[in-house]
Every structure is written in C-alpha cells, then in structure tokens.
Amino acid sequence: MSEDTLEAVQVAEPAPFATAGRYQGRFRLVPVVLLATGFAAVIGSWRLGLGELTNPGPGLWPLVVSIAVSIAAAILTVIPDIEAYEKWTRRTTLLVGGVLSLVVFILLFTALGFVVPAFLLLLLWLRVFGEESWRLALTLAGGGTAVFYVGFAVLLGVPFPDDIVAGTITRLIGM
Amino acid sequence: MDAFNNLGLGFSVAFEPMNLLFVFVGVVIGTAIGVLPGLGPTATIALLLPITYTMDATSAVIMLAGIYYGSMYGGTITSVLLRIPGEAASVVTTFDGYQMTKQGRAGPALGISAIGSFIGGTVAIIGLTFLAPLLAQVAVAVGPASYVAIMVLGLFLVTSLGTGSTMKSLCMAAIGLLLSTVGQDPITGTARFTFGIPSLLGGFDFVAIAMGLFGVGQLLHSLERTEKAQAITTKIKNIWPSRKDFRDSSGAIARGSLLGFVIGVLPGGGGVISSLASYALEKRRAKDPSRFGKGAIEGVAGPETANNASSTSAFIPLLILGIPSNVVLAMLYGALLLQGITPGPSLIEDRPDIFWGVIASMYIGNVMLVILNIPLIGIFIQMLRVRTGILATFALMVVMVGVYSINNNPFDMWVVLIFGVFGWIMIKTGFDPGPLVLAFILGPILERSFRQSMLISDGSFGIFVTDPISATIFGALAVSLTYSFISRRRRVKAAQTLSRVSVDAK
Numbered sequence: 001m002s003e004d005t006l007e008a009v010q011v012a013e014p015a016p017f018a019t020a021g022r023y024q025g026r027f028r029l030v031p032v033v034l035l036a037t038g039f040a041a042v043i044g045s046w047r048l049g050l051g052e053l054t055n056p057g058p059g060l061w062p063l064v065v066s067i068a069v070s071i072a073a074a075i076l077t078v079i080p081d082i083e084a085y086e087k088w089t090r091r092t093t094l095l096v097g098g099v100l101s102l103v104v105f106i107l108l109f110t111a112l113g114f115v116v117p118a119f120l121l122l123l124l125w126l127r128v129f130g131e132e133s134w135r136l137a138l139t140l141a142g143g144g145t146a147v148f149y150v151g152f153a154v155l156l157g158v159p160f161p162d163d164i165v166a167g168t169i170t171r172l173i174g175m
Numbered sequence: 176m177d178a179f180n181n182l183g184l185g186f187s188v189a190f191e192p193m194n195l196l197f198v199f200v201g202v203v204i205g206t207a208i209g210v211l212p213g214l215g216p217t218a219t220i221a222l223l224l225p226i227t228y229t230m231d232a233t234s235a236v237i238m239l240a241g242i243y244y245g246s247m248y249g250g251t252i253t254s255v256l257l258r259i260p261g262e263a264a265s266v267v268t269t270f271d272g273y274q275m276t277k278q279g280r281a282g283p284a285l286g287i288s289a290i291g292s293f294i295g296g297t298v299a300i301i302g303l304t305f306l307a308p309l310l311a312q313v314a315v316a317v318g319p320a321s322y323v324a325i326m327v328l329g330l331f332l333v334t335s336l337g338t339g340s341t342m343k344s345l346c347m348a349a350i351g352l353l354l355s356t357v358g359q360d361p362i363t364g365t366a367r368f369t370f371g372i373p374s375l376l377g378g379f380d381f382v383a384i385a386m387g388l389f390g391v392g393q394l395l396h397s398l399e400r401t402e403k404a405q406a407i408t409t410k411i412k413n414i415w416p417s418r419k420d421f422r423d424s425s426g427a428i429a430r431g432s433l434l435g436f437v438i439g440v441l442p443g444g445g446g447v448i449s450s451l452a453s454y455a456l457e458k459r460r461a462k463d464p465s466r467f468g469k470g471a472i473e474g475v476a477g478p479e480t481a482n483n484a485s486s487t488s489a490f491i492p493l494l495i496l497g498i499p500s501n502v503v504l505a506m507l508y509g510a511l512l513l514q515g516i517t518p519g520p521s522l523i524e525d526r527p528d529i530f531w532g533v534i535a536s537m538y539i540g541n542v543m544l545v546i547l548n549i550p551l552i553g554i555f556i557q558m559l560r561v562r563t564g565i566l567a568t569f570a571l572m573v574v575m576v577g578v579y580s581i582n583n584n585p586f587d588m589w590v591v592l593i594f595g596v597f598g599w600i601m602i603k604t605g606f607d608p609g610p611l612v613l614a615f616i617l618g619p620i621l622e623r624s625f626r627q628s629m630l631i632s633d634g635s636f637g638i639f640v641t642d643p644i645s646a647t648i649f650g651a652l653a654v655s656l657t658y659s660f661i662s663r664r665r666r667v668k669a670a671q672t673l674s675r676v677s678v679d680a681k
Binding site: 034058059065148159 | 563588
C-alpha cells in the first residue's frame with residue numbers, strides 16, 4: 001500500500017489530537033526545525049554571492065529556494081497543521097530500537113562481513129517486529145541469509161567485506 | 176506511415192526475449208505490490224533502483240514502467256475485496272467496488288476493472304504512439320521560460336491535489352529544491368552547502384534519498400502498525416461480467432479512457448485526480464445518482480479505466496519534455512539518469528530504441544495484465560496472506576544490501592539509514608516525502624531553465640509574461656490561487672457567523 005493511501009485512510013479517521021490543546025507545541029517542533037534550516041540556508045546563500053540577475057552568482061538560486069522554505073515553514077509554525085500527526089505508541093519506542101539494530105548491523109557488517117550480522121538482524125526483526133514463532137523466525141533468518149549471500153555475493157559478485165563465516169567455510173573446503 | 180515504422184522498431188525491441196521477460200517480471204511485481212500491504216509502486220521502484228543500475232537501459236525502463244502500470248491493476252483487488260486501496264488511485268474504487276463484494280458481485284467488479292483498465296491503458300498507448308512524435312516536434316521549440324512555468328505548475332498541482340496538507344507539501348517541495356542545490360554550482364563550479372565534505376561535491380545521491388525516504392521510511396512505518404493479515408472469505412465467481420454489466424459500463428469505460436488520457440498529460444496529473452474526476456462525471460451523468468456508493472458498476476469501471484489511461488499518458492511529459500509529472504515517474508526519471516540518459520525532446524531522435532521499445536512494451540504488458548488479472552487472479556489473492564512483518568524484514572535487507580552494492584561502500588548504508596529515519600519522522604508528522612523527491616529531481620532542471628531565461632531576457636522577469644505558454648500558466652495559477660483564497664475566507668466567515676448564530680440561539 002502506498003504512503004499516499006495510508007495518509008488518505010488516516011485523514012478519513014478523526015484526528016486523535018484535534019482536541020488536545022496542551023500538546024500544541026509538539027506540532028510546532030518540525031516546522032521550527034525547518035524554519036531554522038531555511039534561515040541558515042538564506043544566510044549561506046547570501047555568503048555564496050548572489051551576482052546579478054543577468055549573471056547570477058552561485059547563491060542566487062539557493063536564495064530563492066531557501067526563502068521559499070522559510071516562508072512555508074514560518075506559516076506552518078504560526079498555524080500548525082495537526083491533521084495527519086500520528087500517535088507515539090509503545091511500538092514506536094520499539095522501532096527506535098529497530099533503528100539502533102540497523103546501526104549495529106552496519107558496524108558489524110564492516111567488521112565481520114555479511115553472514116553473521118544478516119542472520120542476527122533478520123532473526124531479531126522477524127521475532128520482535130514480525131512476532132513470528134522462534135521456529136519460523138530461525139528458519140526464515142537462516143534461509144534468507146543463505147539466499148541473500150548466494151544472490152548478491154556469488155551470483156551478482158558484490159564484494160562484501162571479508163566474511164568470517166563464509167571465509168572459514170571456503171578455507172575448510174580449500175584445505 | 177511513420178507511426179507504424181516506429182512501432183515496428185519498438186516491437187522489434189520489446190519482443191527481444193530479455194525484454195519480454197522484463198515486461199513480464201515488471202507487471203507481475205506491479206500486480207503483487209498492488210496487493211501486498213506496506214509496499215507501493217514508489218517504494219518498490221526505490222528498492223529496485225540499484226538492481227536496474229546493472230541492467231540494460233531499455234530493459235530497466237521497460238520493467239519499471241511495468242511495475243508502475245501493473246500496480247494500478249493490482250491496487251484494485253484489495254479495494255474491491257477488503258476496502259483497502261492498494262494505491263492512492265484506487266481509493267475511489269472502494270466506494271462501489273466493496274459494496275459489490277458485499278452483494279456477492281466481487282467477480283464482476285474485478286472483471287470489469289481489469290477490462291476497463293486494459294481498454295483505458297491501450298487507448299492511452301495508442302494516443303501516445305500517434306501524438307508523441309508530433310508533440311516532440313513542438314517541444315523542441317518550447318523555451319526555458321515555458322519550462323520554468325510548466326515545472327512550477329507541476330509542483331503546485333502535486334502539492335495541492337495530493338492527499339496531505341498543501342502547506343506541508345509545499346514546504347517539502349521547497350526542501351527538495353534546497354537539497355538539490357547541494358554540490359557544485361552548474362555554471363561557476365563553486366561548492367554550495369557541502370560543508371567541506373568532498374563526497375558532497377557531486378550532490379546528494381538520488382538513489383540514497385529515494386531508498387531512504389520511501390524504502391526504509393515506509394518500511395519502518397509499516398512495521399509500526401500491528402495489522403494482522405486479512406483472511407479472504409469471499410468466493411470469487413463469475414469474474415467475466417455479464418452482458419448487462421458490459422452494457423451498463425461501456426459508456427463509463429469510453430469516457431474514462433478519454434478523460435484519463437487528457438488528465439494524465441497535464442503536469443501533476445495521472446492517478447488519483449483522474450479516477451476522482453471520472454467518478455464525479457459518471458455520478459453526474461447517471462439517471463439515478465443515488466445508486467452510486469451502493470454498488471454501481473459504472474462507479475468501478477469508469478475510475479479504474481481513467482486511472483490506467485492517465486498513468487500511461489503521464490509518460491508523455493516525461494519522455495517528451497523531460498519533466499516527470501508525479502512521484503513514481505520521478506523515480507523512472509532517476510532510473511534513466513542513472514543509466515546516463517536524460518529524457519527530453521531529443522530522446523525520440525537520439526534513442527528511438529528506448530522511446531519506441533518502452534511504448535511497444537506497454538501494449539504487451541497490458542495484454543499480460545489482463546491475463547494475470549482475470550484467469551489468474553486467485554494466485555494474487557493468496558498473496559494477501561503474506562504477513563507485513565516478514566515482508567518488511569526482507570525488503571529492509573534488500574535495501575541495505577542493494578544500496579551497498581551501488582558503490583560497494585558502507586558509507587551509502589549510513590546515508591540511507593539517516594534518510595530512512597527522516598522519512599519515518601515525516602510520515603509520522605504528516606509530511607509527504609513525495610513532493611520532496613519530485614522537487615529534488617526537478618531542482619536542477621528548474622534552476623537551469625530559470626538562469627537561461629534570465630540570460631535571454633537580460634535579467635528581466637518580463638520574459639515570464641511575454642512567453643505565451645508561461646504567461647498562460649502563471650495567469651491561470653494566479654487566478655486559481657486568488658479564487659481559493661477568497662472562497663476559503665468566505666467559508667471561514669460563514670462558519671464564524673454560523674457559530675455566532677448557534678451561540679446566540681443558546
């Protein structure tokens with residue numbers, strides 16, 4: 001399902017925050033960040049040099065664009081649009097953990113190669129976010145890792161970082 | 176005739192075994208993601224970009240185009256059976272399609288959608304075949320000021336007619352334009368907003384942004400919802416509509432084809448707008464409008480036809496002007512750029528194999544889709560059993576490995592992860608990533624056209640008034656903005672009066 005559709009479906013439901021006046025500040029957070037970005041970009045463009053309209057400098061176009069960002073963000077800061085905001089649930093907190101697991105995955109990937117981190121990541125996600133049984137999660141994680149390794153490293157020839165598992169297997173077979 | 180020679184060339188390309196295979200792969204994936212929860216055409220094309228990088232340019236575009244129009248067919252299935260629109264353009268189909276299912280007429284609803292989609296798609300491809308060469312001749316003469324106007328119009332339409340809040344979408348479009356300025360200035364070569372990071376000199380990578388915002392962002396978001404797989408209890412029978420069904424919907428299909436084609440050519444057109452317009456038209460023309468929303472077959476046939484016609488004719492601005500008119504086509508534009516091909520008025524002359532090959536492949540793809548969606552529909556319905564958690568986990572792994580494989584560099588994984596978190600926050604706070612990505616693609620073209628206009632006009636903004644196309648577009652924009660501002664003020668005033676009246680009444 002596309003993102004547009006999900007949003008369309010949510011719009012149809014009553015906005016959960018429409019009545020919660022004391023949370024208004026929350027809705028201004030993103031616009032304020034965008035407004036700061038817009039202002040910073042205006043200053044940055046100015047410093048790049050505007051040139052003339054007949055002979056524009058590198059900063060002229062960015063200035064036009066960053067003014068547009070600032071105006072739109074300013075309007076949103078003054079009149080926050082609270083319609084499509086979603087609730088922060090327990091699962092949201094869980095997902096922050098999911099993002100951290102991706103950070104660990106990338107770090108392990110550079111250090112240990114593909115097989116171990118991929119298996120662990122698949123297992124964790126299937127078990128925790130997919131809420132699958134241990135048996136199914138283990139099977140899918142093991143099978144999935146093998147399919148990905150064969151598909152990308154063997155068939156497509158993507159050079160993964162040195163792999164401790166696949167490397168050991170190749171050495172054993174080589175001996 | 177010239178058109179037949181061109182089509183001959185196109186079919187000789189499209190009938191190459193590899194290309195036939197990729198049309199098939201494209202339309203199967205398209206139908207499948209239309210059915211599967213959590214993945215839309217934009218996210219899927221984003222996931223597959225690194226893989227198309229290694230493919231031949233023609234095959235890559237043929238496959239991605241197949242995913243796009245295939246998803247228009249697939250999205251119907253869940254709209255009709257479960258009242259869950261598979262993609263935005265199918266929202267309208269839920270009105271009458273789901274009612275037909277409740278009345279035990281799911282079969283004819285799906286059948287007429289597939290047939291209408293086929294007719295609408297084919298009419299639009301025929302229109303594309305004969306009009307494209309003529310339009311390409313006109314397009315060469317289109318000046319930079321007109322380009323600026325067309326792109327501004329496209330961005331305005333995408334932001335105001337989209338599903339989210341207009342001001343938020345405008346803000347995202349502006350951020351997209353800002354992101355596209357990062358890197359070297361196209362004329363002077365000065366580094367802009369690179370913060371001394373050498374790898375930013377070439378600008379942000381489109382693939383990383385698209386995969387992050389659409390791929391990772393969307394996956395994180397879909398995991399947050401604890402929807403369980405839906406069981407289909409409906410038995411689907413009589414999928415081939417009866418003679419009466421055909422009689423009732425033939426007018427709607429004919430009108431939907433034409434309406435969809437015309438709307439698709441406009442900047443910002445394609446998809447949602449055309450299906451809404453067709454529904455409104457059918458309801459207005461009906462002898463008994465009260466049937467609509469209660470299972471009127473015209474209410475399914477018309478919009479489904481129109482959305483397929485428009486998603487096909489939306490290829491006209493992409494292939495001829497080099498301006499993608501919606502977000503999915505922006506992804507296709509990005510895929511072409513990755514291959515070193517810039518779509519524009521000269522594409523038809525420079526790479527007739529791609530231009531006509533893609534068009535010819537659409538004829539073949541539509542025939543395949545009718546077969547997939549009528550006799551084989553049962554297989555796709557089984558896919559509804561796939562659980563979001565499993566799908567999202569594996570899709571995530573495809574993103575991570577895919578983005579690494581572009582440059583074999585773990586740095587790209589970090590970029591995708593960061594943009595993924597941005598994308599997730601954007602969805603959660605109601606900012607649509609679509610306009611951002613579209614604007615990011617349009618940014619460099621817009622800047623170039625703007626600077627060229629300024630050079631031609633000697634620094635005078637008068638060029639936007641003296642150029643006929645640009646004057647018309649900016650004039651129409653000004654009128655419609657003023658009109659919507661006035662009517663909104665009137666509505667606010669009316670609401671205030673009303674509340675005052677009700678307070679007084681108490």
